[in-house]
Amino acid sequence: MLLSVSFARFIELREAAQGEDQEGMARLFGENVLMDWNLEDADGNSIPANGDGMLAIPLDLTNLVVQHWVEEVAGVPSPLPPASGDISTLAAASTAMGTGS
Numbered sequence: 001m002l003l004s005v006s007f008a009r010f011i012e013l014r015e016a017a018q019g020e021d022q023e024g025m026a027r028l029f030g031e032n033v034l035m036d037w038n039l040e041d042a043d044g045n046s047i048p049a050n051g052d053g054m055l056a057i058p059l060d061l062t063n064l065v066v067q068h069w070v071e072e073v074a075g076v077p078s079p080l081p082p083a084s085g086d087i088s089t090l091a092a093a094s095t096a097m098g099t100g101s
Contacts, residue, residue, distance in 0.1 A: 013066075029051075
């Protein structure tokens with residue numbers, strides 16, 4: 001799945017997921033986010049990683065795929081380590097960037 005999307009595309013997908021047109025959302029997601037997968041139907045035929053494929057998989061799987069993608073894209077990163085009391089690196093960095101006094 002493509003995790004690097006524009007903010008506009010993310011909003012478009014999120015709003016589509018919350019709206020009434022679930023087919024449109026599945027197609028939008030399949031055509032703009034899916035890159036590849038190895039899913040097969042009950043007969044062993046490959047399911048394409050596109051809008052038609054999103055419509056061919058079970059609803060629970062569709063919801064799971066979209067939910068995990070949204071969490072990955074919009075997720076908050078792990079907390080940063082505690083701040084250091086050593087400001088000498090800050091001073092050195094600002095001097096190196098030409099912003100120091």
